[in-house]
Amino acid sequence: MTAGQSEATETPTGEDALLRTDGLTKRFGGLVAVDDVNLRIQRGEIRCLIGPNGAGKSTLLKLLVGQLSPSEGHIYYDGRDITGLSQHERARGGMSMKFQVPAVYGDLSVRQNVHIPLQREVGRGRIDAAIEETLDKFGLLDVADTRATDLSHGQQQWLEIAMASALEPELLLLDEPAAGMSIRETEKTAEYVHRLNEDRDMTLLVIEHDIDFVRAIAQSVTVLHRGEVFAEGTIEDIENDPEVRRIYLGEVRE
Template sequence: MGASDPTVKTKPAVAETGADTDTLLQTRDLRKQFGGLTATDDVDFGVAEGELRCLIGPNGAGKSTFLNLITGQLEPTDGAIYYDGWEITDLSSHERVDRGISMKFQVPSIYPGLTVRENLRVPLQQVADPSEFDERIAIAVDRFGLADHVDESSSALSHGQQQRLEIAMAMTLEPKLMLLDEPVAGLSLEETEEIADLLRTINDEDDVAFIVIEHDIDFVESIADRVTVLHQGDIFTEGTIESVRNDPDVRRIYLGEEE
């Protein structure tokens, strides 16, 4: 989709996320209402290229709704989404994937009736020639610790292995931005540390930016460049994990602590 495409507005997007900026994603006045409920309320949120940002907040703060607005799973009531020099507010989920945005949901969205190899072939069909499949699958299963399971049914994998498989599937799409919704929910401490190491490696080696929703504050501390706290559908505060964790108001709303 080129610059002449009338469905894509470029001027504000270029100013917000164009080549002269370090910002990869920027939302402006982003709002989503479900009847009388406002799930996100005029959110202005930006992520830099190659940044690893965590998004935290109490249940019902609007975190998953916000990610679904970015991926196009939901349409905003108002506001704009700018990404990599383009306005993507009205683009379909598929078009956003084509532009380099991948999403990993809280519950692994793998194909349980297929093997690990076959699961990886599904996204590869969008970005690679069939002659490259075997080599790229071999690289992916080695990198994500699945080489010994490549021809096993994905339904036989452990929960942690399924999480790694879905991240591997998302990475085959060669994203510039990956969105993760609670990637370590239900994992053991060892599995959580493995996912943390994996995300840091991808962030460092592939220069992929991340937005990660997570309730495990220790996991957040182990990976985040910056942390955004959502509360009642809007940004409550942003900063380093140290500043956020030590903020008494954050501790009150997020950790349930009394002053």
């Protein structure tokens, strides 16, 4: 399938990968931001994506959700080639994303923000209960009637995760969910990630720079460097890899 096609096609994968990329590449002029990436995310997994600034992490997530189109390669979701599908079509298929900068509606209340994603799928008679349940899961019930712009940074991050997960997507992509948080806020965010994975059987792909947060949540880790997959393994494997320590953990300056 080419990137211009709009229908997903069934593709046997021979594996239980919920998300798979083959040769995924994105060029911006002469810059190769994502270079021949072959990624496999298993169902029910929490995968962390780490790497130095400029490694191509956010570009890769934007390719996966359809915000960007690849220059080459394919993206498969649940055994289907979705390379040519729109963001909306991918979302309807079970993918959701929280971007790096919170994109909440500042002039609306916390309750109204959560109402927005739920109103498309939840019946009128059930939506109030669904909103309350969602807010409760992220510790936001006490601020339900507060304007989103008046929340703390951490609360805004949690609100956007709540909005992105409200319809219980099969795959949730989070871009730096713990950025700018205090230690306690980071710990609570890790708790919320685990609850989404364990209680709602959600698969998560998480970009994060905070290595302590990665240790707290990751079942496996992929390291990107200069747009390529540099290493993969457990967090212990990654931290003990001298080449990863060199390019990411800063033991040797390039």
